[in-house]
Structure formats: structure tokens, C-alpha cells
Amino acid sequence: MRARAIMLSLALVSGPVLAADTITVAVASNFSRPAAELAEGFAGETGVSVRISIGSTGKLYAQIVNGAPFDVFLAADTERPKLLEQSGDAVADSRFTYAQGALVLWSRDAEDCLAALSDEDSGRVALANPQTAPYGKAAVEFLKAAGGWESVSARAVYGENINQTLQFVATGNAIVGFIAKSQLGAPQLPEPGCVWEVPVASYALIEQQAVLLERAASNDNARRFLEYLRSDDARDIMSRHGYGGLQ
Amino acid sequence: MWLSIQLATFTTAILVLIATPIAWWLSQTRAPWKPAVQAVVAMPIVLPPTVLGFYLLILLGPDGAIGGWWVQLTGSALTFSFTGLVIASCVYSLPFAVQPLQNAFESLPRQYLERARTLGASRLDAFFSVAVPLSVRGFVSGIVLSFAHTLGEFGVVLMVGGNIPGETRVVSIAIYDHVESLDYAAAHRMSLVLIGFAFVVLATMFVFNRRWGDR
Numbered sequence: 001m002r003a004r005a006i007m008l009s010l011a012l013v014s015g016p017v018l019a020a021d022t023i024t025v026a027v028a029s030n031f032s033r034p035a036a037e038l039a040e041g042f043a044g045e046t047g048v049s050v051r052i053s054i055g056s057t058g059k060l061y062a063q064i065v066n067g068a069p070f071d072v073f074l075a076a077d078t079e080r081p082k083l084l085e086q087s088g089d090a091v092a093d094s095r096f097t098y099a100q101g102a103l104v105l106w107s108r109d110a111e112d113c114l115a116a117l118s119d120e121d122s123g124r125v126a127l128a129n130p131q132t133a134p135y136g137k138a139a140v141e142f143l144k145a146a147g148g149w150e151s152v153s154a155r156a157v158y159g160e161n162i163n164q165t166l167q168f169v170a171t172g173n174a175i176v177g178f179i180a181k182s183q184l185g186a187p188q189l190p191e192p193g194c195v196w197e198v199p200v201a202s203y204a205l206i207e208q209q210a211v212l213l214e215r216a217a218s219n220d221n222a223r224r225f226l227e228y229l230r231s232d233d234a235r236d237i238m239s240r241h242g243y244g245g246l247q
Numbered sequence: 248m249w250l251s252i253q254l255a256t257f258t259t260a261i262l263v264l265i266a267t268p269i270a271w272w273l274s275q276t277r278a279p280w281k282p283a284v285q286a287v288v289a290m291p292i293v294l295p296p297t298v299l300g301f302y303l304l305i306l307l308g309p310d311g312a313i314g315g316w317w318v319q320l321t322g323s324a325l326t327f328s329f330t331g332l333v334i335a336s337c338v339y340s341l342p343f344a345v346q347p348l349q350n351a352f353e354s355l356p357r358q359y360l361e362r363a364r365t366l367g368a369s370r371l372d373a374f375f376s377v378a379v380p381l382s383v384r385g386f387v388s389g390i391v392l393s394f395a396h397t398l399g400e401f402g403v404v405l406m407v408g409g410n411i412p413g414e415t416r417v418v419s420i421a422i423y424d425h426v427e428s429l430d431y432a433a434a435h436r437m438s439l440v441l442i443g444f445a446f447v448v449l450a451t452m453f454v455f456n457r458r459w460g461d462r
Binding site: 056058059061062083123124126129131132156157158159160164167168171172173 | 304428
């Protein structure tokens with residue numbers, strides 16, 4: 001983390017001098033691939049280029065509170081954008097749900113995801129850290145509702161974020177894992193043994209919210225980017241990446 | 248916190264056993280491949296923990312060379328286990344044990360060892376009764392640095408540990424979780440303990456080295 005912090009500050013110092021028509025968007029790591037496509041689509045439409053900074057929602061939040069030069073924040077939850085709004089770090093009333101995530105159970109080696117989940121001898125179960133990651137919280141909600149939490153928590157391993165959770169399963173270190181549906185399109189993902197979509201009603205909605213940050217309050221390009229996220233083109237991109245039910 | 252101290256203690260004990268022969272060999276050899284061995288030993292210093300952690304996750308995993316063998320032997324996987332963390336930490340902290348020892352061994356006056364040999368001491372005997380006592384400074388530095396470095400380990404543990412309470416959730420990971428979940432008070436408490444510990448340990452080592460150096 002130290003090294004990452006140093007690299008980040010070096011990148012900020014040595015980065016190219018930005019033209020006025022560039023905006024910087026902080027993006028939660030689960031949304032990195034759609035964000036890249038959205039940036040391209042937005043640049044094609046408006047000529048404004050988008051610089052993307054990827055990190056976990058909690059880390060980006062801490063950076064924003066401490067003055068990181070971001071214009072827009074695409075978070076993986078609703079809590080952090082709300083807090084930014086309350087503390088005056090985000091522009092009031094700019095907050096909205098730009099995407100809604102879905103939880104799936106995924107395995108590389110098992111043919112029946114649910115059987116592997118309930119069989120106590122099948123191996124480790126990977127989920128994202130429920131304290132910090134919305135998809136981990138959703139997985140625990142589902143397991144508690146389905147009555148399997150007792151058995152699963154004894155053999156659970158926790159990824160720092162949803163990408164690491166997928167990595168635990170993709171490398172065969174865990175037999176099944178709760179991942180985001182949007183990750184199914186990840187490049188070079190091994191052939192899945194099984195995929196099971198967790199019933200949406202069994203966990204609280206995974207809403208991802210966006211806010212305009214205070215330093216960009218009068219930045220028209222940043223406002224246009226937020227508008228673009230609501231457009232049909234943007235929704236197409238997001239649903240192709242497994243995000244649905246946009247408001 | 249206790250888990251981190253256990254991890255650092257085990258790692259340091261194992262590292263002394265592994266690093267001593269490596270450092271001794273490096274200090275005595277004239278082999279042409281010595282620089283290559285030195286480079287391999289020093290690599291964990293410059294490689295990002297993500298690179299080490301990524302390859303350890305694969306190597307120690309049930310499909311990996313070491314992990315697969317371990318599964319056959321014990322029936323359980325190395326990743327996400329305390330044993331796995333000890334192995335990973337040994338790799339990660341190896342240079343911090345080897346380099347001070349190698350420096351200490353290299354600064355030994357050659358004639359002491361030769362004299363011990365002519366007085367009839369075996370190689371091993373000469374090593375333990377002459378080289379080791381004269382290299383206390385190297386051992387202290389090596390032990391302190393590997394212990395402290397293991398305590399401060401984050402990236403590698405994050406990648407192969409799986410954040411299991413009581414098993415692999417070491418203090419650096421716990422701090423990270425607190426920061427991520429906005430519990431800054433708890434993060435401050437744990438971080439301040441670590442900062443204090445790092446200062447005290449390093450200052451003690453430098454005091455010790457200065458005293459020892461004066462003699």
C-alpha cells in the first residue's frame with residue numbers, strides 16, 4: 001500500500017499537463033471496464049477526454065476527503081457518496097444511482113455451484129469482505145436468508161474487493177465464490193464450471209451512486225459526463241457489462 | 248496484533264536458520280554465479296508485493312507445485328492458512344535477514360578462522376565458536392529487520408491470506424479494513440502502536456550497533 005501510495009503521488013506529479021477539456025473520474029474497481037468504454041463513448045460524443053482513476057470505494061473516498069483532484073466519483077455503494085454530500089465535498093443534489101449490480105455464484109472447478117456451496121468438504125468459499133465491499137455484504141445477506149451462513153463462514157475467505165474474490169476462485173484456491181455479474185465478461189477468465197445467479201430478492205439492492213465533486217462544481221464537462229451516464233448509449237454499455245435496473 | 252507477532256516470530260526463527268548458511272556461503276564463495284544468487288535473494292526488496300503475492304498464490308494454491316504437494320501431504324491447502332503466511336513471509340523478508348549477516352561475515356578477519364582451523368577446529372566448530380560470536384551485530388540486525396519487516400507486511404498477506412479472523416487477518420490488514428470501513432479511530436489506534444513499535448525497535452538496534460561498534 002505504501003508503494004502504491006508513492007506510485008500514485010508520482011503519477012499525479014509527473015502526469016501530463018491537462019488540457020481544459022479533460023476530466024478526471026474516480027471509479028470503483030468493479031466498474032473499471034464499463035468505465036473505460038463509457039469514457040470512450042463520451043469522448044467520441046463530446047471531444048472531452050476522461051482520465052480514470054481506479055480504486056476501492058473506501059480508498060477513493062479517503063483520497064477525495066483529503067483533496068484528491070477528482071471531478072466525478074463513481075462509487076460502488078450509496079454510503080460514501082452520501083457522506084461526501086453531507087461533508088460538502090460533493091455538490092448537493094448531484095448524487096444519483098448510475099448502476100445496479102447483481103450477485104452471482106461462480107466456480108471454475110465445480111459443476112453444481114449450489115452443491116459446492118453446501119458441501120462442507122468441497123473447499124473454500126470466497127466472498128468480498130462484507131465490512132467494506134457491497135458485494136460481500138450482499139453475499140452474507142443471501143447466505144443468512146438461505147440459512148447457510150453458519151456452514152459457509154467456517155470456510156470463507158475474504159477478498160479485499162470483488163476482483164480479488166474472483167481471483168481466489170479463478171486460481172483454484174477457492175471452490176466457489178460470490179462475484180459480481182459484471183465480472184463474467186472479464187478477459188482471460190477461465191471457462192466456468194458453473195454460474196448461478198443469486199435471486200435478486202434475497203439481498204438488498206447493490207446500488208452504485210455517482211456524485212459531482214466540489215472542485216468541479218462549475219465544470220460543465222464533468223456535469224455533461226454525469227448526464228451522459230443516464231443516456232441510452234451509456235445504459236447499453238452498462239447492461240452489456242452485467243449492470244441492470246437503472247433508475 | 249497477537250497474530251502478527253506470532254507470524255513475525257515464526258518467520259524470524261525460520262529465517263535465521265535459512266539465511267545463516269546462505270549468507271555464509273555468499274560471504275565465502277568465489278563462484279561465478281554468486282551475483283546471480285545475490286540478485287535472487289535481494290529481489291523481494293524491489294519486486295512489488297503484488298508480484299510476489301500473485302506468484303505465491305499460484306505456487307501455494309492447490310494447483311501449484313508447492314501447494315499441490317502440501318495438499319497431498321496434509322490434506323489441506325497452504326493458501327489462506329497461517330503456515331502459508333509463514334512461508335510467504337520468509338520469501339518476502341529473506342533479504343532482510345541475509346544481507347546484514349553476509350555483511351557481518353564478510354567483515355570477519357580471515358586469519359581468525361584460519362587460526363582456529365590450524366588449532367584443530369573443524370569447519371563447523373570454527374564457524375560456531377569464532378564466526379558466530381564475532382557476528383552478533385549481523386545477527387541482531389538481521390533478526391530485528393526481519394521481525395519488523397514481517398510485522399509491517401501487507402501486500403503479500405493481502406493476496407495469499409484471505410483475511411480470515413484469527414488465522415490470517417494480521418494487524419496491517421485489520422488497519423486497512425478499518426480505513427476502508429471509515430473506522431478511522433480504530434485505524435489510528437493500531438497504526439500508532441505500530442509506529443511506536445517500529446521506532447523503539449529500530450532505535451534500540453541502532454543504539455546496540457553503536458555500542459557494539461565502539462568495542
